[in-house]
Amino acid sequence: MGNKYLIFLGCAIPYRVSAYEISARKVLAKLGVELVEMPEFNCCGLPLDPVSHETMLILASKNLALAEQQGLNILTLCPGCAGTLKKVNKALKEDKALKEQINAHLKEVDLEFKGTVETKHLLQLLKEDVGLEKIKASVVKPLTNLKVAEHNGCHILRPKDIIGFDDPEDPQTLKALIEATGATCLDYIDETECCGAPSVGVSDKVALALARDKLNHVKQVDAQALITICPFCHIMYDTNELRIEKMFNESYGIPILHYPQLLGLAMGLTPEELAFNELRVNASKILKQITQGANTQ
Amino acid sequence: MTEAAANPAQTREQPIKASEIDPKFKYELSKIHGSEKILKCFQCGTCTSDCPVARYSDSYRPRTLIHMAQLGLKDRVLNSDTLWLCAACFTCTDRCPQDVEVANVIRVFRNLAAEKGCFPQVFKEQAASLIETGYAYKIPELRIKKRESQGLPPLPKGNPEKVRKALKGVKFIDGIQKPQGEKLSGQ
Ligand code: SF4
Numbered sequence: 374m375g376n377k378y379l380i381f382l383g384c385a386i387p388y389r390v391s392a393y394e395i396s397a398r399k400v401l402a403k404l405g406v407e408l409v410e411m412p413e414f415n416c417c418g419l420p421l422d423p424v425s426h427e428t429m430l431i432l433a434s435k436n437l438a439l440a441e442q443q444g445l446n447i448l449t450l451c452p453g454c455a456g457t458l459k460k461v462n463k464a465l466k467e468d469k470a471l472k473e474q475i476n477a478h479l480k481e482v483d484l485e486f487k488g489t490v491e492t493k494h495l496l497q498l499l500k501e502d503v504g505l506e507k508i509k510a511s512v513v514k515p516l517t518n519l520k521v522a523e524h525n526g527c528h529i530l531r532p533k534d535i536i537g538f539d540d541p542e543d544p545q546t547l548k549a550l551i552e553a554t555g556a557t558c559l560d561y562i563d564e565t566e567c568c569g570a571p572s573v574g575v576s577d578k579v580a581l582a583l584a585r586d587k588l589n590h591v592k593q594v595d596a597q598a599l600i601t602i603c604p605f606c607h608i609m610y611d612t613n614e615l616r617i618e619k620m621f622n623e624s625y626g627i628p629i630l631h632y633p634q635l636l637g638l639a640m641g642l643t644p645e646e647l648a649f650n651e652l653r654v655n656a657s658k659i660l661k662q663i664t665q666g667a668n669t670q
Numbered sequence: 671m672t673e674a675a676a677n678p679a680q681t682r683e684q685p686i687k688a689s690e691i692d693p694k695f696k697y698e699l700s701k702i703h704g705s706e707k708i709l710k711c712f713q714c715g716t717c718t719s720d721c722p723v724a725r726y727s728d729s730y731r732p733r734t735l736i737h738m739a740q741l742g743l744k745d746r747v748l749n750s751d752t753l754w755l756c757a758a759c760f761t762c763t764d765r766c767p768q769d770v771e772v773a774n775v776i777r778v779f780r781n782l783a784a785e786k787g788c789f790p791q792v793f794k795e796q797a798a799s800l801i802e803t804g805y806a807y808k809i810p811e812l813r814i815k816k817r818e819s820q821g822l823p824p825l826p827k828g829n830p831e832k833v834r835k836a837l838k839g840v841k842f843i844d845g846i847q848k849p850q851g852e853k854l855s856g857q
């Protein structure tokens with residue numbers, strides 16, 4: 374299937390995280406990854422899994438069956454979508470009775486799940502299919518003086534037996550991809566801790582407490598930015614940072630960047646091209662440092 | 671919404687009456703996909719001690735919920751508000767020494783509660799959006815139009831009619847669609 378993928382946007386990204394999509398498409402084009410749009414789409418199913426596992430199974434397998442018709446593997450930008458599609462693909466392939474049960478639903482819309490495509494999240498694709506060497510070679514403006522922290526989020530790592538490409542206790546992929554841009558990736562306390570986004574609306578108290586601790590830990594090591602690869606984690610920090618600052622009388626000023634925005638800068642793309650204007654926490658301080666650094670080189 | 675104090679009727683704190691106990695609940699669970707291994711839980715507490723939500727919540731404790739289910743306190747578990755606090759981060763699943771797949775067990779509890787009609791409003795909104803648009807969130811027209819000026823290709827069609835067809839016979843969706851039925855046909 375080569376370097377061609379069916380891009381699966383999910384719901385959250387077109388709903389409110391377009392900077393992630395814009396920057397990802399730009400860097401993937403530079404890396405020679407060809408994207409094909411989904412002919413038709415529905416939610417991957419994950420948001421409804423808590424109330425109806427069966428709904429999730431049908432929605433996910435419907436998307437997989439559509440991708441199978443195209444004969445292309447799926448690329449997602451959302452770890453939730455990737456995890457769900459992977460999980461359902463595996464479950465239906467291993468359980469014949471379950472596959473038949475779900476296929477009975479898909480038959481109503483003239484589709485059939487066969488289990489012939491794979492799903493990868495952007496991070497896994499960059500690591501396994503593009504490769505670190507090629508990414509390093511694409512860097513024209515190394516971000517040498519920039520010190521950032523990573524936030525992987527949960528669904529890119531867990532459950533391990535389904536996601537499997539990185540170690541959930543001590544993940545390395547995002548770190549390596551950040552360092553490929555020339556920036557330094559700092560270690561901090563509880564790096565793999567959940568962002569809390571799924572608890573928003575059920576208990577904002579719990580969700581914001583989680584986000585606050587994370588921002589405190591990131592601040593303790595003087596990181597200049599926090600790098601995410603998930604639309605929900607990004608919303609959690611970027612949207613709530615100012616709120617948390619007010620609520621708890623803290624001061625962070627830590628911009629939250631989508632990884633492809635960071636890589637894009639190192640590739641020489643401009644902040645405008647990478648939709649930095651969509652970020653709520655102002656990133657002008659680091660952008661200034663990066664442009665000045667480039668001038669003095 | 672702030673977190674409500676734990677309702678004693680939803681915990682183990684309130685004295686347990688024999689009539690409340692459903693001794694078959696744990697066997698029922700051990701036949702449901704996701705909670706098959708609930709009997710293997712030996713109450714070590716790893717799940718609760720490593721749970722990021724339990725760290726900040728006064729009431730959410732995955733181990734306790736599993737214990738209550740093992741005891742047969744079916745109604746207390748399924749009526750519990752705290753059930754909905756789990757962030758589905760899967761830390762517990764990866765670390766449980768007994769391989770209980772804790773996060774999946776919590777999901778089964780939630781599914782059973784939802785079948786009884788006990789679930790937070792947000793899921794009703796997402797399900798409604800799904801059957802109306804194919805997307806879990808209603809994407810504003812403005813956003814869709816803006817894509818072009820941002821140099822993005824048009825969004826793939828949601829095809830809600832096919833979504834409804836494929837989901838026919840799913841209890842939860844049927845339940846959501848009923849009260850919404852009029853509104854849908856009137857649109
Ligand atoms: S970690 Fe596993 S065995 Fe230990 S209390 Fe939790 S579910 Fe039970």
Ligand code: SF4
Pocket residue numbers: 717720721722723724732755756757758759760761762763772773776
């Ligand atoms: S999946 Fe739920 S119960 Fe398990 S550790 Fe995460 S938040 Fe806690």
